[in-house]
Amino acid sequence: MKLYNFPWGPYPRRLSLYLAEKGIADIERIEVEFPHQPDLWPKDFLRKLNPAHSLPVLDTGNGMLIGQSIAILEYLEERYPNPNMLGETSEERARTRELVAVFDEATSFFGLWARQGSSVNAGRHTPSAEAARVGAERFASKLRVGEAKFVGPFINGNRLTIADCVAMALIEFVDQFYGVPVPADCPKLSEWYLRLSDRETMQSLRYPQEMLDLAYGLPEQTQVFL
Numbered sequence: 001m002k003l004y005n006f007p008w009g010p011y012p013r014r015l016s017l018y019l020a021e022k023g024i025a026d027i028e029r030i031e032v033e034f035p036h037q038p039d040l041w042p043k044d045f046l047r048k049l050n051p052a053h054s055l056p057v058l059d060t061g062n063g064m065l066i067g068q069s070i071a072i073l074e075y076l077e078e079r080y081p082n083p084n085m086l087g088e089t090s091e092e093r094a095r096t097r098e099l100v101a102v103f104d105e106a107t108s109f110f111g112l113w114a115r116q117g118s119s120v121n122a123g124r125h126t127p128s129a130e131a132a133r134v135g136a137e138r139f140a141s142k143l144r145v146g147e148a149k150f151v152g153p154f155i156n157g158n159r160l161t162i163a164d165c166v167a168m169a170l171i172e173f174v175d176q177f178y179g180v181p182v183p184a185d186c187p188k189l190s191e192w193y194l195r196l197s198d199r200e201t202m203q204s205l206r207y208p209q210e211m212l213d214l215a216y217g218l219p220e221q222t223q224v225f226l
Contacts, residue, residue: 002059003072004049008205009178010107011069013169015056018073019113019130020201021160024080038127057139070100073162085088085161091127096156099149099163101222107170117222129222136224147186155192168196178218183226 003019006012007177019027032055050057050067058066058075066072075088088095112135115121116128146155147169155163171193182190196202207215219225 001026001061002030003056003173004030004032004059005056007031007033008173009208010110010169011054011057012089013205014069014165015072015087016074017165017168017202018085018162021165022076022083022085024076024081025111029220042143052186061174064132070104070166073100073165077162084159085165095149095151096161096163098159099146099155099182100148100166102142102146103163103170106146107166108137109138109142109158110170110174110180111135113222113224114215114218118178118218119221120211132222133224138225140226143183143186143189145188148190150188151193152188153195164196168193168202172202172204174218176204176213177212179216179220180218180226 003015005015007134052067054133056067056069057074058072060066060075066075085097114130114135115125116135117132118203128220151157154160155167167189171189172183172187175182175193197204
C-alpha cells in the first residue's frame, strides 16, 4: 500500500497520528508538498489520484484509491485490528464513530472560518466576514458537543481511538497554526489536548513560517472570539 499525504493540516494529520499510534510501518508514505499549488506537481498527478484534488489518498495496492481520510482510517483499522482503535463492542464503536463525526463536522466549520476570514487564504478564497463568523460559531458549537460527550481520560474512555486522532489533528492545527484556543467552556478538551500533546506520537509540527505569519491570530483578523 501507498499513502499519499501532506506534512501538515488537519486531514493529513489524522492519518499521521493514527499510523504512529498503531505502529504501522509497512505502508509506503509519499509526502506531497504544495497542496494548493497543483501546477508544481507532476502532470495530471492529482487528477489521476483524487477527483476531489485533496489529500490524503491511500492506494490499497489492489487497484483501489481511497480519497477520504475517515474512510482510510476505517479501512486501515480493519486491515490492522491491533491495537484496537475503534471499540470492542457495538456500543463503543458507535460512540467512537459519533465522536469522529462531531469533530469532523467541527473541522469543516473551522475551514469555513479560516477560508473566508484568514489573510493566508485571501488569494484563493473571497473574504466574507459573515461566512467567517458563521463558521466560527458552528465550529465552537461542535467543540461544545464534543466536550459534553467526552468520556475521559481519552475522548471515548480508557483507550485512545480514531476519535482522538481526528480531534487532536483539528485542535492542534487551529491552536498552533491559526492561534485559536480551545473555548474556555471546554475544560475537559483543553486538559486532554495538553496531556496528549506530550505523547511521543503526537509531537507538534513545524509549519512554513511565511504561511504561519499570515495565518496566526485568526480571532483578531476576523474579530470573532470564542
